[in-house]
Amino acid sequence: MNADVDVLIIGAGASGAAFAWSMADTRMRILCLEQGDWMNPANYPSTRRDWEVRMDREYSPNPNLRRRPEDYPVNDDDSPISVLNFNGVGGSTILYAAHFPRPHPSDFRVRSLDGVADDWPIDYAALEPYYALNDRQMGVAGLAGDPAYPPHEPNLPPIPLGLAGETMGRGFNALGWHWWPSDTAIATQEYEGRAACVNLGPCKSGCAQGAKGSVDITYWPIARRAGVQLRTRCRVREILVDDKDMATGVVYYDERGVEHAQRAEVVVLACNGVGTPRLLLNSRSARFPDGLANRSGLVGRNLMIHPWGMVRGAFDAPLDSHRGPLSCCIWSQQFYETDLSRGFVRGYNMQVTRGLGPVATARMGVARGDIPWGEGHHEAFARRHGRSIGIGICCEDLPEECNTVTLDPVLTDSNGIPAPKITYRLSENTERMLRHGLARGTEVMKAAGAWDVYCEGPVRQTGWHLLGTARMGEDPERSVVNGWGRSHDVKNLFIIDGSVFVTSGGVNPTPTIQAVALYIAAAMKQRLANLFD
Amino acid sequence: MTTVRVEIAEPSQSLTPGQRASLDIVLNMIVPPSADGRMPGAAEVGVPDYLYAEARDALPELCRELDELDRRSLERFARGFAQLQDRERKPLIEEMRAREPSFMSRLAMETLACYYLHDRVLEGLGMEARPPYPKGYQVVQGDLSLLNPVRERGKIYRDAP
Numbered sequence: 001m002n003a004d005v006d007v008l009i010i011g012a013g014a015s016g017a018a019f020a021w022s023m024a025d026t027r028m029r030i031l032c033l034e035q036g037d038w039m040n041p042a043n044y045p046s047t048r049r050d051w052e053v054r055m056d057r058e059y060s061p062n063p064n065l066r067r068r069p070e071d072y073p074v075n076d077d078d079s080p081i082s083v084l085n086f087n088g089v090g091g092s093t094i095l096y097a098a099h100f101p102r103p104h105p106s107d108f109r110v111r112s113l114d115g116v117a118d119d120w121p122i123d124y125a126a127l128e129p130y131y132a133l134n135d136r137q138m139g140v141a142g143l144a145g146d147p148a149y150p151p152h153e154p155n156l157p158p159i160p161l162g163l164a165g166e167t168m169g170r171g172f173n174a175l176g177w178h179w180w181p182s183d184t185a186i187a188t189q190e191y192e193g194r195a196a197c198v199n200l201g202p203c204k205s206g207c208a209q210g211a212k213g214s215v216d217i218t219y220w221p222i223a224r225r226a227g228v229q230l231r232t233r234c235r236v237r238e239i240l241v242d243d244k245d246m247a248t249g250v251v252y253y254d255e256r257g258v259e260h261a262q263r264a265e266v267v268v269l270a271c272n273g274v275g276t277p278r279l280l281l282n283s284r285s286a287r288f289p290d291g292l293a294n295r296s297g298l299v300g301r302n303l304m305i306h307p308w309g310m311v312r313g314a315f316d317a318p319l320d321s322h323r324g325p326l327s328c329c330i331w332s333q334q335f336y337e338t339d340l341s342r343g344f345v346r347g348y349n350m351q352v353t354r355g356l357g358p359v360a361t362a363r364m365g366v367a368r369g370d371i372p373w374g375e376g377h378h379e380a381f382a383r384r385h386g387r388s389i390g391i392g393i394c395c396e397d398l399p400e401e402c403n404t405v406t407l408d409p410v411l412t413d414s415n416g417i418p419a420p421k422i423t424y425r426l427s428e429n430t431e432r433m434l435r436h437g438l439a440r441g442t443e444v445m446k447a448a449g450a451w452d453v454y455c456e457g458p459v460r461q462t463g464w465h466l467l468g469t470a471r472m473g474e475d476p477e478r479s480v481v482n483g484w485g486r487s488h489d490v491k492n493l494f495i496i497d498g499s500v501f502v503t504s505g506g507v508n509p510t511p512t513i514q515a516v517a518l519y520i521a522a523a524m525k526q527r528l529a530n531l532f533d
Numbered sequence: 534m535t536t537v538r539v540e541i542a543e544p545s546q547s548l549t550p551g552q553r554a555s556l557d558i559v560l561n562m563i564v565p566p567s568a569d570g571r572m573p574g575a576a577e578v579g580v581p582d583y584l585y586a587e588a589r590d591a592l593p594e595l596c597r598e599l600d601e602l603d604r605r606s607l608e609r610f611a612r613g614f615a616q617l618q619d620r621e622r623k624p625l626i627e628e629m630r631a632r633e634p635s636f637m638s639r640l641a642m643e644t645l646a647c648y649y650l651h652d653r654v655l656e657g658l659g660m661e662a663r664p665p666y667p668k669g670y671q672v673v674q675g676d677l678s679l680l681n682p683v684r685e686r687g688k689i690y691r692d693a694p
Contacts, residue, residue, distance in 0.1 A: 049650060049663070105691070109694060161676070161677070382658075
C-alpha cells in the first residue's frame with residue numbers, strides 16, 4: 001500500500017522536473033511517477049564508434065522505431081508528421097537539441113495583434129521572471145543584445161559559431177537579414193557541477209559529457225535532495241475522481257505489470273501534448289464519460305506540432321561542419337513577426353544547424369541521388385562531408401480543432417492501455433508559410449555561397465513540439481485549464497506541460513513549457529490556503 | 534540452390550561461398566575502392582558481419598536476391614554472376630534495383646553505415662577513428678563582429694498590448 005501524498009506529478013520530463021523543484025520548498029509530500037527509467041550517460045551513442053547507427057535505433061526520437069519497453073506506440077498514419085518523444089527521467093530533454101529560444105511578446109497576443117486564434121491568459125511579461133529562473137537552472141548559453149527579443153542575459157558565453165555559423169552569418173548579412181547566435185541549454189563553461197561542452201556533436205542522442213541541460217541532471221538532483229520522491233517505471237493508467245469531481249489519485253502499473261493505487265490531494269499532469277490528453281481520455285468515468293476534465297470537449301483538440309522544413313546547402317570550402325552541437329548554431333527571426341504581404345499570418349524561425357556525420361552524409365546523399373553508387377562515389381561524398389549546412393524552418397501552426405489526439409480503437413501499449421492516435425493536417429496558411437520559409441532558406445544558402453541547395457517540407461520525423469491539446473483560458477467552454485493551469489472541471493487537477501499552450505509561437509517550446517510550469521507552481525504556492533476555491 | 538539458411542548462428546555460415554562472392558561484388562559496386570588505394574571497397578569492411586549484427590532480418594531476402602542474381606546471370610550469360618565482366622554485371626544490378634527497390638535501398642543504407650564506421654574509411658577521410666566522447670572536437674569560436682550590421686538595424690520584435 002503506497003502512502004498518500006499531497007502532490008502527485010505524472011511525468012518526469014521538462015515541465016514535471018521544473019515544477020517538482022519549485023514545489024519542493026513547500027515541504028509537502030511530493031511524488032513523481034515516471035514510466036521510463038533513469039538514463040546512464042555512459043551508454044549514450046557518443047561513447048561508441050557506431051554512434052550514428054545507435055541514434056537511429058534505441059536512441060531514435062520516434063517511439064514507434066525505438067520501441068523501448070517503457071515506450072508506448074503512437075498511431076500517426078493520419079499525419080504527415082510523426083510524433084517524437086522520449087520516455088525516461090528527463091523526458092524529451094534527453095534527446096532534444098537544447099536549442100532554447102524564447103517566444104516573442106507578440107506570441108501571447110495573436111488575436112489582439114493579428115486577429116487569429118486566441119490570446120493567452122498570461123503574457124510575456126508575466127512569464128519573463130520564470131524564463132530567467134529557468135535559464136539559470138538549465139544553464140543557458142547565448143549572447144545578450146539580440147534585437148529580435150526584449151533584453152535578457154544568458155548565463156554563459158555562446159556556443160561556437162564555427163566556420164559554418166560564420167559562413168551563414170555572412171549570407172544573412174548579404175541579404176540584410178537578422179541572425180544571432182542561438183540561445184542553447186548547453187554549458188559552454190563548467191556550470192553548477194556540469195562539465196563544459198566539448199563539441200561531441202550528437203546532442204540529440206543524449207549528452208555523455210553532461211554539458212547539455214537535460215532535466216535529469218539539472219532540476220531532478222536538486223528536487224530529490226529537497227525531498228521530492230521520484231518513482232520510475234510506473235505507467236499511469238488513469239486518474240480517479242470522486243463524486244464531487246475531485247481527483248483522488250491514480251492507478252498505475254509498475255515495471256512487472258503489477259497494478260497499484262496511489263492517492264493524492266493534488267494531481268499534476270506533465271506528459272506533454274500527446275501523453276496528457278491520452279491519459280485524460282483514458283480516465284473516463286460516469287461523471288466524465290468523454291474523458292476527465294473534458295466538459296469543454298477540447299481535450300485532445302487543437303494539436304499544434306510546428307511543421308518543419310529543411311534546407312541543406314553544400315559548400316566548396318571545408319567548414320568542419322560535422323563538428324559542434326549538431327542542431328544549434330545560429331537563428332534568424334527575420335520572418336518571425338506577421339507581415340501579410342508575405343501571403344500568410346504569423347511567421348517562422350530559421351534554425352541553422354551544422355553538417356552531418358559521415359554515415360548520415362552518405363546515406364542522405366545516396367538516397368537523394370547526390371552521391372552515386374560506384375564510380376564517382378568518393379568524389380561526391382568528399383564534396384559534401386564537412387561542407388554542408390542545414391536550416392530548419394520552424395513554422396507556427398495555429399490551433400485548429402480538427403487536429404487531434406484521440407484514442408486508437410485497437411493499438412495499446414504493453415500494459416493494454418489504449419494508445420494515442422494523431423490526426424493532423426497543415427492549414428493553407430501553414431503551407432504558404434512553409435513554402436516561403438523554404439524559398440527564403442534557399443535564398444540565404446545561395447547568398448552564403450552554397451553550390452548545391454535542396455529543400456523539403458514538411459519533414460516527417462520532426463514532430464517534437466506537441467502543443468495545445470488541453471489549452472488554457474478563462475472560459476470553461478473554450479479551454480481545459482485556467483490561466484494558472486487548474487482544470488476548470490476538476491479543481492485539484494493541474495496541467496503544466498505543452499498541452500496548455502493557446503498558440504504555438506514559431507520557436508522550440510521547451511523554455512516556455514518550463515516557464516509555464518514554474519509560473520503555475522508559483523501561482524499554486526501563492527494560493528495554497530484556498531487552492532481549490 | 535536453396536535459400537533456407539535463415540536461422541544462422543554464425544555470420545560465416547549465413548551465406549554460401551557463391552552468395553558471398555556475389556555479395557562482395559555487389560558491395561564494391563555500391564562503394565568501390567578508390568583509384569588511389571586510400572579508400573577500401575565496401576567488400577573489405579565486414580558488411581556480412583555487420584548485417585548479421587544489425588540487420589539480421591534482412592539476411593533471408595539477401596540470400597534470395599543473390600541467388601536470383603546468379604540465376605539470371607546463368608540464364609543470360611551461361612556463367613555465374615561472380616564470373617561476369619563489369620559491363621555484364623551492371624544491367625543485372627540495375628534490374629535488381631528496379632525489381633526490388635526497397636530491399637536494394639536497405640542493402641545500400643546498411644552497407645554505407647558499416648562502411649563509414651570502419652577505421653580504414655575514417656582514416657582515409659582524414660578523421661580519427663574514435664567515438665566523439667570523451668575527447669570531443671575543437672570548433673572555432675567565430676567572428677562575432679559579423680553581428681554589427683544586425684545590431685545597427687535595431688529592434689525587430691513587436692511590442693504586445
